[in-house]
Amino acid sequence: xxxxxxxxxxxxxxxxxxxxxxxxxxxxxxxxxxxxxxxxxxxxxxxxxxxxxxxxxxxxxxxxxxxxxxxxxxxxxxxxxxxxxxxxxxxxxxxxxxxxxxxxxxxxxxxxxxxxxxxxxxxxxxxxxxxxxxxxxxxxxxxxxxxxxxxxxxxxxxxxxxxxxxxxxxxxxxxxxxxxxxxxxxxxxxxxxxxxxxxxxxxxxxxxxxxxxxxxxxxxxxxxxxxxxxxxxxxxxxxxxxxxxxxxxxxxxxxxxxxxxxxxxxxxxxxxxxxxxxxxxxxxxxxxxxxxxxxxxxxxxxxxxxxxxxxxxxxxxxxxxxxxxxxxxxxxxxxxxxxxxxxxxxxxxxxxxxxxxxxxxxxxxxxxxxx
Amino acid sequence: xxxxxxxxxxxxxxxxxxxxxxxxxxxxxxxxxxxxxxxxxxxxxxxxxxxxxxxxxxxxxxxxxxxxxxxxxxxxxxxxxxxxxxxxxxxxxxxxxxxxxxxxxxxxxxxxxxxxxxxxxxxxxxxxxxxxxxxxxxxxxxxxxxxxxxxxxxxxxxxxxxxxxxxxxxxxxxxxxxxxxxxxxxxxxxxxxxxxxxxxxxxxxxxxxxxxxxxxxxxxxxxxxxxxxxxxxxxxxxxxxxxxxxxxxxxxxxxxxxxxxxxxxxxxxxxxxxxxxxxxxxxxxxxxxxxxxxxxxxxxxxxxxxxxxxxxxxxxxxxxxxxxxxxxxxxxxxxxxxxxxxxxxxxxxxxxxxxxxxxxxxxxxxxxxxxxxxxxxxxxxxxxxxxxxxxxxxxxxxxxxxxxxxxxxxxxxxxxxxxxxxxxxxxxxxxxxxxxxxxxxxxxxxxxxxxxxxxxxxxxxxxxxxxxxxxxxxxxxxxxxxxxxxxxxxxxxxxxxxxxxxxxxxxxxxxxxxxxxxxxxxxxxxxxxxxxxxxxxxxxxxxxxxxxxxxxxxxxxxxxxxxxxxxxxxxxxxxxxxxxxxxxxxxxxxxxxxxxxxxxxxxxxxxxxxxxxxxxxxx
Numbered sequence: 001x002x003x004x005x006x007x008x009x010x011x012x013x014x015x016x017x018x019x020x021x022x023x024x025x026x027x028x029x030x031x032x033x034x035x036x037x038x039x040x041x042x043x044x045x046x047x048x049x050x051x052x053x054x055x056x057x058x059x060x061x062x063x064x065x066x067x068x069x070x071x072x073x074x075x076x077x078x079x080x081x082x083x084x085x086x087x088x089x090x091x092x093x094x095x096x097x098x099x100x101x102x103x104x105x106x107x108x109x110x111x112x113x114x115x116x117x118x119x120x121x122x123x124x125x126x127x128x129x130x131x132x133x134x135x136x137x138x139x140x141x142x143x144x145x146x147x148x149x150x151x152x153x154x155x156x157x158x159x160x161x162x163x164x165x166x167x168x169x170x171x172x173x174x175x176x177x178x179x180x181x182x183x184x185x186x187x188x189x190x191x192x193x194x195x196x197x198x199x200x201x202x203x204x205x206x207x208x209x210x211x212x213x214x215x216x217x218x219x220x221x222x223x224x225x226x227x228x229x230x231x232x233x234x235x236x237x238x239x240x241x242x243x244x245x246x247x248x249x250x251x252x253x254x255x256x257x258x259x260x261x262x263x264x265x266x267x268x269x270x271x272x273x274x275x276x277x278x279x280x281x282x283x284x285x286x287x288x289x290x291x292x293x294x295x296x297x298x299x300x301x302x303x304x305x306x307x308x309x310x311x312x313x314x315x316x317x318x319x320x321x322x323x324x325x326x327x328x329x330x331x332x333x334x335x336x337x338x339x340x341x342x343x344x345x346x347x348x349x350x351x352x353x354x355x356x357x358x359x360x361x362x363x364x365x366x367x368x369x370x371x
Numbered sequence: 372x373x374x375x376x377x378x379x380x381x382x383x384x385x386x387x388x389x390x391x392x393x394x395x396x397x398x399x400x401x402x403x404x405x406x407x408x409x410x411x412x413x414x415x416x417x418x419x420x421x422x423x424x425x426x427x428x429x430x431x432x433x434x435x436x437x438x439x440x441x442x443x444x445x446x447x448x449x450x451x452x453x454x455x456x457x458x459x460x461x462x463x464x465x466x467x468x469x470x471x472x473x474x475x476x477x478x479x480x481x482x483x484x485x486x487x488x489x490x491x492x493x494x495x496x497x498x499x500x501x502x503x504x505x506x507x508x509x510x511x512x513x514x515x516x517x518x519x520x521x522x523x524x525x526x527x528x529x530x531x532x533x534x535x536x537x538x539x540x541x542x543x544x545x546x547x548x549x550x551x552x553x554x555x556x557x558x559x560x561x562x563x564x565x566x567x568x569x570x571x572x573x574x575x576x577x578x579x580x581x582x583x584x585x586x587x588x589x590x591x592x593x594x595x596x597x598x599x600x601x602x603x604x605x606x607x608x609x610x611x612x613x614x615x616x617x618x619x620x621x622x623x624x625x626x627x628x629x630x631x632x633x634x635x636x637x638x639x640x641x642x643x644x645x646x647x648x649x650x651x652x653x654x655x656x657x658x659x660x661x662x663x664x665x666x667x668x669x670x671x672x673x674x675x676x677x678x679x680x681x682x683x684x685x686x687x688x689x690x691x692x693x694x695x696x697x698x699x700x701x702x703x704x705x706x707x708x709x710x711x712x713x714x715x716x717x718x719x720x721x722x723x724x725x726x727x728x729x730x731x732x733x734x735x736x737x738x739x740x741x742x743x744x745x746x747x748x749x750x751x752x753x754x755x756x757x758x759x760x761x762x763x764x765x766x767x768x769x770x771x772x773x774x775x776x777x778x779x780x781x782x783x784x785x786x787x788x789x790x791x792x793x794x795x796x797x798x799x800x801x802x803x804x805x806x807x808x809x810x811x812x813x814x815x816x817x818x819x820x821x822x823x824x825x826x827x828x829x830x831x832x833x834x835x836x837x838x839x840x841x842x843x844x845x846x847x848x849x850x851x852x853x854x855x856x857x858x859x860x861x862x863x864x865x866x867x868x869x870x871x872x873x874x875x876x877x878x879x880x881x882x883x884x885x886x887x888x889x890x891x892x893x894x895x896x897x898x899x900x901x902x903x904x905x906x907x908x909x910x911x912x913x914x915x916x917x918x919x920x921x922x923x924x925x926x927x928x929x930x931x932x933x934x935x936x937x938x939x940x941x942x943x944x945x946x947x948x949x950x951x952x953x954x955x956x957x958x959x960x961x962x963x964x965x966x967x968x969x970x971x972x973x974x975x976x977x978x979x980x981x982x983x984x985x986x987x988x989x990x
Contacts, residue, residue: 117817117818121772210766210767210768240766240767240768241764241766242766242768242769242879243768273760273764274467274468274760274761274764275764277468303468303469304468304469304491305463305466305467305468305469305491305492306466306490306491306492306493306494307466307491308468308491309491338485338499339490339491339498340490340496340498340499341490341491341492342491371536
């Protein structure tokens with residue numbers, strides 16, 4: 001049974017489902033425009049108003065709700081007050097408690113700073129074990145913990161869910177998690193879809209939110225991607241590695257054949273993660289490259305892996321007719337490199353060139369004499 | 372016989388030819404070779420022998436978890452002063468696009484102009500280091516690690532001739548090493564042994580100790596400086612499986628002697644894994660000759676029998692010959708069986724081949740992977756960890772918020788070959804570990820600022836590679852249907868625990884997975900038959916450990932270390948009967964099974980004293 005135990009110990013794994021904003025997000029300034037987006041009912045009876053908050057450019061920014069919900073623990077009920085914030089796709093961003101109404105645990109102990117941080121992590125985990133549990137399953141019925149301050153009895157938290165809840169606040173954690181990650185999120189997505197327009201889509205593209213990036217990519221047509229070089233390029237540069245690869249894969253050959261996209265990709269290339277770099281080079285294999293693209297690629301040669309050097313040089317040879325003198329001169333220097341990887345790759349490449357100028361012939365001779 | 376002739380004569384002939392060719396050049400070239408593993412002072416660098424069969428020798432590794440390790444130093448003597456071209460044999464272990472393993476080579480305290488280890492290529496090769504002027508014939512050489520991120524250097528070569536180019540091909544390089552290090556053509560015999568046990572993990576120790584206690588003269592050969600294998604302080608996998616559910620309760624006694632308690636996987640205190648306890652158990656046996664830091668790499672055959680094993684010291688490259696009557700392959704990789712030509716399988720069999728419901732429709736290369744365990748601890752003060760652009764990428768969308776590795780951190784599968792690409796597997800694990808850690812330290816500072824990575828295994832813990840075939844190949848049906856064979860002995864108590872890449876991890880890192888998941892059907896405790904523990908076509912070869920005769924599916928249930936230790940104990944009893952009756956492992960099954968059972972069910976057995984008998988009937 002080791003795996004089950006270990007699985008349970010790993011529930012802090014965050015698979016990007018909102019976790020990214022936990023510390024970056026700050027609750028909005030009070031003067032931002034806010035309007036009611038829709039009303040949602042918890043347990044079909046407790047009303048919960050969800051507001052859409054706008055940014056300074058009057059574009060939708062996030063959702064907000066002040067929730068008052070009862071939390072009952074074996075007959076002892078209390079009203080929890082909590083201010084909740086989601087992004088425009090219903091991913092949890094943060095929470096606050098109103099002044100004078102802190103969250104409390106069993107025996108009325110107030111949440112510590114660690115408890116607040118832990119609850120934030122738990123709420124951001126859309127795959128929490130809490131998703132699949134009924135509230136009664138969280139407590140071991142064979143144990144009893146008697147309150148010293150109020151007339152209440154509860155059971156001990158089951159070992160399996162200990163890491164998925166704030167210690168001493170099992171029911172509160174459970175209730176808040178289900179509010180945050182419940183049906184309300186689908187309503188937010190619907191509402192956002194109904195307000196979607198070009199400025200908002202561009203806001204999504206230029207954000208640093210990978211949920212927004214994937215959403216935007218699903219909305220964009222091939223033509224849009226081809227046209228929106230700067231916006232897509234910015235998204236590519238700001239995106240996480242997985243989104244970046246996704247964008248590069250989505251670019252059509254019609255886009256890649258344009259000089260604007262070629263230059264954009266080569267411009268962004270040095271800061272891309274390795275796999276994304278590989279993807280760029282692989283995608284460029286199938287299109288004719290402009291002289292300016294080749295020129296910029298040549299400048300990258302010294303900082304590449306052997307595999308990348310080989311690929312770039314293959315691109316050079318394939319587009320020989322567009323190689324400028326400067327590029328040819330740069331390639332002809334490679335066989336003299338101290339790094340034998342560069343020297344060898346350069347030698348192999350220039351052998352394949354159809355036109356061999358004096359410098360290239362000299363470089364071939366040098367390599368053959370020295371290696 | 373033909374195989375022996377082929378293997379020995381052809382190989383020696385090729386080797387001699389290479390030596391002749393090289394030797395004819397040597398005097399003119401004036402070459403001086405320094406293997407880094409032989410440096411007098413290793414500083415903070417580790418000897419890494421894990422890939423010795425691929426490289427031909429060990430190398431030094433600067434495994435400093437991001438903090439440069441102390442310099443390795445040695446003094447070399449030149450015959451003559453003069454100008455020498457210097458060559459450094461190294462690689463860039465993480466060329467994505469350029470790795471972090473940078474290091475300097477210092478000659479009398481002065482670094483060469485070139486920084487090594489970040490060329491962008493992960494192929495081992497010689498790199499030019501320019502020309503150095505040697506004035507005093509005694510020269511101090513140093514390796515200076517620049518990053519603490521696993522830079523590595525195999526050897527340094529000085530050549531008087533500018534035109535000389537050192538060979539990159541293994542065979543030529545082996546010949547060059549033999550010549551320049553003045554290694555003898557004919558290695559000395561390490562002794563004469565009844566039983567030569569190769570591999571000093573739990574299975575190997577138990578095989579050796581039980582054989583020795585039954586009166587056999589034993590050689591125990593282990594290629595690390597410590598015993599214990601996956602359960603050593605170098606790998607830190609805890610012992611699993613039960614020892615108390617046997618039909619033959621005598622099995623498991625040595626395992627219990629070795630058991631140092633259960634610290635879990637990847638505990639920070641190395642002592643918890645009991646390297647010393649294991650060494651004490653072995654050293655208490657007068658009949659065991661222990662050869663630590665000794666890597667078996669070749670065999671000498673006589674028909675279908677192994678006559679001797681050849682092994683070399685991982686630090687000095689000096690070779691020894693281990694002649695023996697019987698051999699036990701406890702290498703995990705089935706190395707000795709493979710070298711001897713034993714039948715073996717790797718990867719998953721097809722459902723048609725085995726009839727197993729857990730087998731795939733088509734056979735494939737899927738195997739369980741390697742783990743390099745790690746552990747971090749919360750400290751009183753914050754610490755930095757650099758960004759690691761050369762590592763696997765992590766982001767808000769995918770990362771792991773944990774501070775201690777467990778079994779799920781695993782690489783290999785069919786993406787990499789566990790023998791020929793073992794170094795890439797280890798390095799892939801390192802890229803996953805360091806990449807995720809760097810993400811937590813730099814992007815989750817409020818939570819992880821005070822955590823410090825304190826230990827990452829540079830030795831991989833392997834789960835699967837070659838499985839040597841015996842007279843019986845245990846399968847899923849045997850385990851699930853509790854098929855009781857007449858030679859049922861060692862009780863497996865683990866589930867059919869098969870690992871494969873985690874599906875979410877696969878989505879983000881297709882073909883480069885490093886997190887596993889499992890299938891885990893329960894089985895009843897099941898006694899493994901003896902016939903899984905000897906080769907079906909090499910007459911004097913036993914196996915104990917994960918390389919025994921099982922299907923891929925059945926391996927899931929037998930591979931945990933308390934179970935493999937008991938296999939070793941059983942082999943120790945069977946080896947005694949082999950020796951007593953001058954028979955083969957198969958002969959024990961065919962003719963002496965009752966006596967084997969008797970030995971395992973009775974105390975105070977009178978053992979034959981082999982001391983007066985000649986150990987080697989056919990030297």
